[in-house]
Amino acid sequence: MKCSKAHKLTSLYIDGELPERDVKTLEDHMKACHKCRAEFEEGMELHNLFTDAEKFEAPFGFHARVMANVSSRKIRESSRISVFARLAEAVVIIVVIVLGVLSGNFLIKGYSPDKAGDVTASLSLDIFASAPPGSLGGVYLAMTEVSDEK
Numbered sequence: 001m002k003c004s005k006a007h008k009l010t011s012l013y014i015d016g017e018l019p020e021r022d023v024k025t026l027e028d029h030m031k032a033c034h035k036c037r038a039e040f041e042e043g044m045e046l047h048n049l050f051t052d053a054e055k056f057e058a059p060f061g062f063h064a065r066v067m068a069n070v071s072s073r074k075i076r077e078s079s080r081i082s083v084f085a086r087l088a089e090a091v092v093i094i095v096v097i098v099l100g101v102l103s104g105n106f107l108i109k110g111y112s113p114d115k116a117g118d119v120t121a122s123l124s125l126d127i128f129a130s131a132p133p134g135s136l137g138g139v140y141l142a143m144t145e146v147s148d149e150k
Contacts, residue, residue, distance in 0.1 A: 001025050001026065001028075001029040003029075003033060003035065003036055006026055006029045006030070006033065006036045007036070007039065009022055009026050010026070010036070010039060010040050010043055011043065013026055013040070014040070014043050014044060014047050015047075
């Protein structure tokens, strides 16, 4: 048995909760390993201090107050996590927007001056076809057009 496993099993052994199949292995290891034996003896001393200590009766309602404090802490911790999550979302959105703007500027600057005019023209509304004359949009355009009156 390795010392790391013995370290994990020592507390269970002291409390009498270690399965029988592991008791013999742990005892054999502690006989051979001075460090683990010292750790076991130290744990037994601490266990005996608590076993011999005077016991006091908890006041009425103590359990309810403790459990209420535990649940309120859980709520506060979860609210901190949600605030952190919202902050992280906002940072990610800002980073995406900034990267979009920078990459857009990079792409436009990559065009030659004669192509830059083509990009601007492609963003113009002139590329869209006019509304058909019988549609609601066509009727509106016909009503708002100013004819060249002489």
